[in-house]
Amino acid sequence: MNKSELEEVKSNKKVRGKKVPLKIIPLGGLGEIGKNMTAFEYNDEIIVIDCGLAFPDEDLYGIDSVIPDVTFLIKNKEKVKGIFITHGHEDHIGALPYILKQINIPVYGTKMSLGLIEIKLKDHKMLNDCTLVMVEPGELIKLDNFKVEFIRNNHSIPDSCSIALHTPIGVAVHSGDFKVDFTPIDEKMMNLQRYAELGKRGVLLLMADSTNALHKGYTMSEKSVGETLEHLFSKASGRIIVSTFASNVHRLQQISDCSIKYGRKIAFSGRGMENVSEAARALGYLFIPEDMIISLDEIKNYPNDKLTIVTTGSQGESMAALTRIAASTHRHVHIQEGDMVIISAAPIPGNEKAVSNVINDLIEKGANVIYKAIQDIHVSGHACEQELRLIQALLKPKFFVPVHGEYRHLFTHAKIAQSMGVDKANTFILENGDVLELNKTNGEVTGKVPFGRVLVDGMGVGDIGNMVLRDRKNLAENGIITVVVAIDMKNKIIISGPDIVSRGFVYVRNSEELIDQVRDIVTNVVESCLDRNITQWAEIKNSIRREVDNFVYDRMKRKPMILPVIVEI
Template sequence: MKINHDNSIKIIPLGGLGRIGNNMLIVEIKEEILIIDAGGRFPENELNGVDLIIPDFKYIEQNAKKIKGLLITHGHEDHIAAIPHLQKKLKFPIYAPKFASEIILNKFTQNQKLSNLNITPISKGIVYKIGNFKVKWFEMCHSIPDSTGIFIETPFGKIIHTGDFKIDHNPIIGNPSNLSELANISKDKILLLMSDSTNANEEGYSGSDKEVFENLFNIISKSKGRVFISSFASQISRMQMIFYIAKLCERKIAFAGRSMIRNAKISKDLNYLEIPNQSEVPLSQSSKLTDDKVIIMITGSQSEPGSSLVKLSCNQHKKIKIKKGDTVIISASVIPGNEIKVNRTIDNLVRLGAKVITEKNFNIHVSGHAKKEELSLIINLIKPHLYLPIHGDYRMLQANANIAKENGIEEKNIFVLDDGNILEIQGKSGNVSGNIPSGSLYVDKSGNILNNTNLIENQSASTNNGVITISCIREKKSGKVLEAVTVNQLNISKEKNIKKIIKELQNIIIKSITQNNSKNLDLEQNEKILEKKSRDYISGNMKKMPIVIISTIQI
C-alpha cells in the first residue's frame, strides 16, 4: 500500500505494549502530535539505585515542536509517573481528569525543580479543540476515581482509546462506564478502537466491589485484634469500603504511608471519599484505642522498598509494631515480578505473630480491568473498522486480538504491535510502516535519569544467576539470634554442594550478627555487612553470583 503521509494517521506506542506498565502512546497527523498517557513501572527485580522505569521519549524530544498536548486517561502511576521527567525537558499542555490533575500537581509541588505546569482539568463530555484534533473524555469505571476513555476526531478518521476500564454497574465510588455515551459517539463510524488488554486472557466478567465488601466485612467483624489493610494507595473505592465497614464494626481508621494519606486527602477534597465524622484518627493516637477498635490502612501491598508494610514486617516502623493477635489483610493482587518480595514480607509478618490474609485465601480483591465478555461488549457497541489491543504483555494483546476476531473484525484490520512500531492508517487501511527506537529509561530515588543503562540491564540480567534470601530474627538488647537462620534459594538448586553452601551461610550470618552487636549498628548497617560477607563467601564458592537479599527482624 502506497501511503500519502500527509493524509495518514500514525499510532506509535512508546510503552505498554508487550509489557505491563509504562503506558505511553502517540497519535500523529501531518505536523501535529498528541501523547496519550505517560506512565512508568517499578523494577521487577531489585536493581540497585533504580526507583522507577519510564519509556524512552527520544522521539518526543526530536519532534517537540509538533506536540499539541498530553492527554491523561486517569491517575494511576503506570499512566502518569513519567510526566515530571518529560516536563523537565519539554513544556507542553497537559489535559487530565480532575483527580489525576490533583495527583500530578502534587508530584510537582513535592519537586522543587519543577514549575510552570500547564495543566487543564477536563470536564467529561466537553469537546476540546487541540490543534487540528477534537478531543472528548468520557466516563469509564476503573479502580481509581475519574477514570476515562478518550474520543479523538482527526481530519482523517475517528479514534477511541478506552483507557483502563471494567463494566461494573454498581461501583463503590464514581459512576459505571458510560456505555450510552460510547454508543452515541459510535453512531458516526469509528475508524480505530484501542482497547485495554490486561485481563483479555480471562473468561467472563471482572467481579464487582460489592462482593469484596461482603468478604472484608466478614473478616473484620470477626477479628478480635487490630486489623491492618494494605492495598494500592490509589484504590479509593477500597478505602471508601473500609470506612463503611469501620463504621459498622465501630472501629476507627488510621493511615500509614504518605501516598495513602495524600490520596485520601485529594479524594476527600474532591468529594470522592466520604469520611464519617470522628471515624479517622492520627496513626500516633491509634495505640490509645483498644485493639478491637482499630483499623490501620497501610501502603506496601507490593512490598515496595521503604513502604510502611515492609517496615512493619521488619519491625522497623517508628510508630507501630506487629504483635500477636493482629490481622493483616493484603487486599491487592501481586504484580508479576513482585512475588519474592511479597512472600518475604508475609513470612516476616507471620514470624512476628500476625495472621495474614491474601486474595489466595479469600475473595478480597477484584481487578479494575475488563475480562473477555466485557471486551466483547465494547467491540460490539463501538463496531470499529480497525482494532489495536493496548496495555498488556504480548499474550494479553494476542488474546485481545483473538476476541476482536471472534466478534467480527477482519484479521487484516487487527494489529498486535510492539513498542516502537508505527501503525500508519490511510483511508480504511492500516499498515505497520516502520519502527522508531524505543526502550526504557531508569530513574534513581532522587528523580535523576541514569545514564549507564547498559550497566543496569546487565544487572537485571543477573537475576538469571538466581536469588538467595537470608532471613533471621534477633533480640534487640542481647543481639542473640532467636531462631534458626533461614536461607532460601531460587534457580540455583543445581549448584554443586548447595546444601553445604547454605549451611555455611547460616554460620556466617550467626557469627556476623554476634560481632556486629558490639558495634551498636542500626538494622540497615547490620544488613549491609551481612550482605557483603554473604557475597564474599558466595563469590569464592559458587560458579555464578546470585542476587542476595537479607531480611533481619529485630524484636
C-alpha cells in the same frame, strides 16, 4: 449538519483537500506492562495519551524506574499540543516529571488524576512550571486537527476515562485501563451509551486494555469486595490492619465505611497512603467524617476493637508500612495476638515472594492474615474477556490495536477482536516505536521512531546504559578484585605492590592464602612483562587480567571482575 460536523469539514479543508493519514505511534506499553504512552499525529499536530513509568525488572540492578524514550516528541516539539491522561496510576502518569522537563506541554486530565500529578510535580519542585488543564468526563478539548473527548469508564481509581479522538478521517477510541462495573462505589458507571453512540456513527480504530484478555468471564464489581470486608469486620474482635493501593480510593471508601459502621477510628500509615487519602478527601473522592480519622500517635488511646489501620505495603515493598509492621520495625504499630491483617490486593508479577515473606512474618507474630489466595478480598481493575467483547459489540471498530499487555495478552486480545468481526488484516499487534498509518480504508506499519527504556537511577535519567548494567550484573554475581601495582618505568621494576583488594568475592580474612597467591601471580606477570620490555599499560593490564582470571576460575569456578590499576612513577 451540526456544529461539530461542520468543524470536521473545515478541519479537512485545512489539509487542502488531500486526506493525510492518522499516525499512531506507541512509545511504551506494548509487549510489557508499564510505561504506557501513545502519540497520535495528524497533519502538523501531535497529541499524546498517558505518560507512565515502569517498575524495573530484577535484572535492572539499582534502577529506580523506567520511562519511555521520547526522542520522537522532542524532535517534533512544536507539533506536540498536549498530554491527555486517562487516569492517575503510576504506569500512566509516573514519567511526567521527567518528560515535562524535556518538553513542557499542557497536561489534560480529570480532577483526581491532576490531584495525583500535582503531588508528584511538587516532589520534583516543578509544579509551578507546568500547565495542568482540568477536564470533566464527557468534555471535549478542541485542537486544530483533533478533538479529544474524555469518556468516563471504571477502573481501580476514581475519575478514570477512555478517550475518543475525533480526527478528520474518523474516530479513534482509546479505552484506557478499564473494567465494566455495573455497581461502582461512586455510582458513576462507565458511559456505555456514549460508546454505543460512537459505535453507531462509526469508529475507525479501537485501542483497548489487554491486561486480563487471558481471563474468561467478567471482572467482579468493586462492591463485591465490600461484602467480604463487611463479613470480616463483623467478626473481628481485635485491631484490623488493611493494606491496599493508596490510589484505590473506592477500596479506601469501603474500608472506611465498614470502620465507621463498627465504630472503629481510622489511621493511615505510609507516606503514599497519607498523601493520597488526604488529596482524595480534599478533592471530594473519599468521604470520612473528620472525627473518625486519627493519627498513628493516637492509636494507643483506643481499644483494639475500635481501630482500623490502613497501610501501604500490599506488594511487600521493602520500606512500606506493612512490611515494617511485619518486620517489627514500624514506629507505631506492633503486631499483637488477635490482630486481623487484610491484604486487599493481589501480588503484581515479580512481587510474589516479597508478599509471601510479609504474610509469613505476620502470621508468625500472631496475626490472622487474610489475603487473596484464601479469601475474595480483591478484584482486578481490568476487563476480562466478556467485557472486552462488550466494547467490541458497542464500538464495532474498523481497525483494532490491542494495548497494555505482554505479547500473549495482545495476541489473545487480537483473537477476541477478530472473533467479534474485526478483519484480520485490520488488526495490528504493534511494538513500541511502530508507526501505524491509517486512512479510512487501509492501515499499514510504515516505519519506526526511536523507542525503548530510559533508566532512572537517583537524579540520573538515561545515564545508565547496557555497559553499566552489565558491569553491575557481573559485580553482583562475582564481585571484584582490584590489583594495584606501582612501577618505576625508567628502571623497569615494581616499586610498590601488588596490592590486592577484593569486594563481594570472598571473605578476605579466611582467604589470605588465596590473596597471597594472586599477589604472586601478578608479581610474576608484571616482572615477566618488564623483562620482555613490554611497557604498554594496556598489554600489562590484559596479562594481569588473564592470568588472575584463569587462576581464580581454576581454583574456585568463579569469575570476579579483575580491575588492574598501574601507577607509573
